[in-house]
Amino acid sequence: MLALDTSTPACSVALVQIPDAAPRPGAMRPLASPQVVDARRHGELLSPLMRDTLAEAGVKPADLAGVVVGLGPGPFTSLRVGIVTAATFAAALGLTCHGVCSLDGIGAVTSGRTGVVTDARRREVFWAGYADGERIAGPAVDRPGRAAELLRADGVDVVVGPGLALYPDVFPNVVAAGAGAGVAAAQYPDPAVLAALAAPDLLAGRAPAPLTPIYLRRPDVAEPHPAKAVTG
Amino acid sequence: MTRPAPNGTASGTPVPRTPVSRTPAPLVLGIETSCDETGVGLVRDGVLLADALASSVDEHARYGGVIPEIAARAHLEAMVPTIERALATAGAKASDIDAVAVTAGPGLAGALLVGVAAAKAYALALGVPLYGIHHLAAHVAVDTLEHGPLPSPSVALLVSGGHSSLLLVEDLAAAPVVSLGATVDDAAGEAYDKVARLLGMPFPGGPPIDRAARDGTPTIPFPRGKAGDGTFDFSFSGLKTAVARWVEARRRAGEPVPVADVAASFQEAVVDVLTAKAVAAARTHGVDTLVIGGGVAANSRLRVLAAERCEAAGITLRVPRPGLCTDNGAMVAALGSLKAAAGVAPSPLDLPASSTLPLGA
Ligand SMILES: [Zn+2]
Numbered sequence: 001m002l003a004l005d006t007s008t009p010a011c012s013v014a015l016v017q018i019p020d021a022a023p024r025p026g027a028m029r030p031l032a033s034p035q036v037v038d039a040r041r042h043g044e045l046l047s048p049l050m051r052d053t054l055a056e057a058g059v060k061p062a063d064l065a066g067v068v069v070g071l072g073p074g075p076f077t078s079l080r081v082g083i084v085t086a087a088t089f090a091a092a093l094g095l096t097c098h099g100v101c102s103l104d105g106i107g108a109v110t111s112g113r114t115g116v117v118t119d120a121r122r123r124e125v126f127w128a129g130y131a132d133g134e135r136i137a138g139p140a141v142d143r144p145g146r147a148a149e150l151l152r153a154d155g156v157d158v159v160v161g162p163g164l165a166l167y168p169d170v171f172p173n174v175v176a177a178g179a180g181a182g183v184a185a186a187q188y189p190d191p192a193v194l195a196a197l198a199a200p201d202l203l204a205g206r207a208p209a210p211l212t213p214i215y216l217r218r219p220d221v222a223e224p225h226p227a228k229a230v231t232g
Numbered sequence: 233m234t235r236p237a238p239n240g241t242a243s244g245t246p247v248p249r250t251p252v253s254r255t256p257a258p259l260v261l262g263i264e265t266s267c268d269e270t271g272v273g274l275v276r277d278g279v280l281l282a283d284a285l286a287s288s289v290d291e292h293a294r295y296g297g298v299i300p301e302i303a304a305r306a307h308l309e310a311m312v313p314t315i316e317r318a319l320a321t322a323g324a325k326a327s328d329i330d331a332v333a334v335t336a337g338p339g340l341a342g343a344l345l346v347g348v349a350a351a352k353a354y355a356l357a358l359g360v361p362l363y364g365i366h367h368l369a370a371h372v373a374v375d376t377l378e379h380g381p382l383p384s385p386s387v388a389l390l391v392s393g394g395h396s397s398l399l400l401v402e403d404l405a406a407a408p409v410v411s412l413g414a415t416v417d418d419a420a421g422e423a424y425d426k427v428a429r430l431l432g433m434p435f436p437g438g439p440p441i442d443r444a445a446r447d448g449t450p451t452i453p454f455p456r457g458k459a460g461d462g463t464f465d466f467s468f469s470g471l472k473t474a475v476a477r478w479v480e481a482r483r484r485a486g487e488p489v490p491v492a493d494v495a496a497s498f499q500e501a502v503v504d505v506l507t508a509k510a511v512a513a514a515r516t517h518g519v520d521t522l523v524i525g526g527g528v529a530a531n532s533r534l535r536v537l538a539a540e541r542c543e544a545a546g547i548t549l550r551v552p553r554p555g556l557c558t559d560n561g562a563m564v565a566a567l568g569s570l571k572a573a574a575g576v577a578p579s580p581l582d583l584p585a586s587s588t589l590p591l592g593a
Contacts, residue, residue, distance in 0.1 A: 043345045044582040047352035051581055061357045076301065077342050080308045081349045088350040091312045092326045092357035213308065219301035 001066050001202065002050065002089075003191035006082030007074025007102035008118055008162055009039035011046050013053050014191035018065065018203065023196045025133060026109040030192040031057045037188075042078040046085050066095050068198040070102030070189050072214035073126040073139050074118065079213055087211055098198035098208040103128040103139050105189025106161050108197055115151040117144070117163030117171065118189075125163040126216065129154045141216040144170040162187055258330035258572045261315070261354065262565025265347030266339025266367050267394055268292055268303045270310040272318040273561030274329075275569040280377045282321035283555070283562040286310035293435045297425065298393075304342035311350045318561065329358055333568020336364035336579070337589025339394070344585035352581055361578035363568045366589055367559075369409045371525035372401050373570060374563035375552045382550075383521045387412070389510040391534070392526035392558070393421030393436060396506070398464045398513045399591075401523070404567060405574035408592040412513050413464025420502055421528050423468035427475050427498050431491050441495045442531050448492030450500035452478060459505050464513050471501050503534040511541045523550045525563075530554035 003014045014033040032053045036045050054061060069086035072079045083099070090097035107116040107130035117125040120141050127147040128138030137154050140147070144167040151159065159171040201208060257277035264271035268289050274282040288306030292298045319326060334351030337344055348364075355362040372388040388399040388409075396415040418426070421438060428437025433444070454474050457467030475498050482489050514522050522542055528534060529551055542549040556562060 043349055044584050046349065047356050047581045050353075051356055061359070076304070077345060080304060080342070080346055084308050084311055084346050085349045085353040087312050087353075088315070089353035089357045091315065092354045094326070213305075215305075219299060219305070221295055221299045221302065 001068060001195050001199070002054070002064050003068035003195035003198075004046065004050070004082055004086055005070030005102050005105055005189045005191045005194060006042045006046060006078045007070045007072045008188045010035050010037045010188035011042045011049060012188060012191050013046075013049050014195060015053050015057050015059060016192050016195045018195070018199050020203075023199055025193045025196040028192055028196045031059075033190070033192055035188065039078070042081040046081055050085075050089070061089070061093055064093065064095060066090070066198070066202045067097040068191065068195045069097060069099055069211065070105055070191065070194055071099040071211065072102050073120065073141060073216045074102060075121060076215060079215075083211055083213055096202065096208050097211060098201055099211045100194040100197050101128070101135065101139055101214060102189040102194070103161070104135060104197055105191065105193045107135060108133045108193050109190070110158075110160060112158065113154065113156045115147075115156040115159040116161040117147060117159055117167075118161050119163055119166055125167065127151065127163070129156050139214055139216065258569070259324065259328050260331045260333055260565045260568040260572055261318070261329045262365070262561045262563070262568050263332070263334040263347045263351045264367075264370070264559055264561045264564045265307045265343050266335045266337070267343060267559055268298045268306070269559045270307050270314050271559060271561030271564070272314045273563070273565035274318050274322045274324060275377065275562065275565035277573075278376060278380070278566075278569065280562050280566070281324070282318040283560055284314045284318035284321060285560055286314045289436065296429055296435050298340070300340045300342050303340055304346055307343055307346040311346065315354070326358065329354070329360060331361045331363060331568060331572045331578075332358075333363040333365050333564050333571070335367045335370065335564050336583055337367065337586035339367055339587060341585065341587040344587060348583060348585040352583065356581060361572070362581065362583065363571050363576070364579040364583045365564050365567050366409070366591060368395060368397060368399065368591065369404060370563040370567045372399065372409065372523055373404050373567035374525065374556045374560070375523045375550050376404075376570070377562060377566050378552050378556065379550050382523065385517065385519050386521040386523055387510065387514045387517060387519045388523040388525060389506060390526040391420045391506060391524070391528035393425060394419055395526060396420045396466045396468070398510060400513075400517055400519070405570040405576055411591050412517075413466065413509065415466040415468060416458070417467050417469035418472060420466070420468055420506065421526070423472045423502065424528070426472050427495075430476055430479055431489070431494060436527075438528060438531060441499060442533065444492050444495035445499045445533060448490070448494070448496030450496040451493055452497035454478070454497050454501040456501055456505045459508065464509050466505060466509065468502065471498070499531070499533050503531065503537050506534065507538045507541050510538065511545050511547065514547050515545065520546065521548045521550060525552060525557050527558045529557040
């Protein structure tokens, strides 16, 4: 199974061998899981990264059983690169492509009540809340302060993910509690975790849901005013 | 002379055709997403086998222009279904594809990126070469699907909502297309959109203005920007302003606006400059073939005037059918097919999408 995520500045790929029974998200060791961090170049980096990952593992595209992709939330442009790449790659091979909320790529391997925050730009964060790896709130986009408030309301006292470093003052609880946060969560969504989450559907031969990107924001457009006079 | 039947087959029974030694021409998939159309074409050996299109134009109409983020979202949704539709039309499987071509630019950055990412993924999955294509060169190449190989050199006039260019074309597959001139401000199609809005017509403005103009007379002497300035550049911004001034003066005076005449006069000003400069470019470069492409090539008055002026100048005019003039995947597959046949080196998998891709790239 090939899994990828482009919902953050990281461009992440994982090649995983799915065992016969559905694996626990944290228990699956990928054959390869390269990651390149460059927020503006997903479109250039992703396909070569997939090519090299397959080549180094000696796996041909035709050997794959399925494709998994993080659906976001994330910046629109990089998110689309990942989703269209996964969808088209799968279609060319006649494989199914399974979409998973990208935040689950961090949250599914946490324990206790944990929040995941990533950078949504414009001084906002994408966030979700987890109870022992199960998503109980979100995904949503909010101001960091509001996200912290909503997470606290869900009993969350530990926050992980790349949004943390951006707003250390908003999520200060983590600094103290971080060491006891159970499984050390990856900084960026881990596609191997996404693959484990999609594995039950793949193993059961269930048709995946349509790949709907989790944008959480509308396009920034306004309807035009009536034609303005150019004279007088 | 009779050929001995192979394997002792009795004469009279149909002889199975022995495989010809030359390999069949490559089947090329072309993907175009530079603006609001998701286009996927399939071409083999200069023959168009499929041309599937999904357009988000209706989603943009209420904004009076193409909104890049809406276009990019629509491309993502349409990509796989449009590829599948093209394959079904051609009766082909993904595994039959020998090469993938994609518009690498110029165009809307976010929109281009969706097509380029899809093309790379397809090429990678199938282990076939990828060709990054220049959008304008593809607009010229699409004519070879209808009218065969293009004489070298030729001049091409490309007019649409996004571009107004005069190009010198030599070897489409191997040599970069040379720009002779381009608009210095608005594209011709953009001027159509703005004038249409002024006259209360829907977006895109080309078809309604063309229709209205048929009932009008081009009596209003709107300016011909950059006409006779010795360059092959265009300018449509002054024309657009002049039309707006004229219409507003009428409205202020409480007089009715003769919509058909305004449309006809505006259209005449546009196509007069376009065709005059195209013919002049062909003459200057000693070229006897003019190709017209782009969405505005569907304009009826442009076709008529270009035909008249080319005939008078002894120039052969080639205009693809309207469906091939607008942005589509067929044009990208057509140029990809020429490149593959010519043995041009493929593009690397880290090919960037470039909103300002220069012609020489
Ligand atoms: Zn075009």
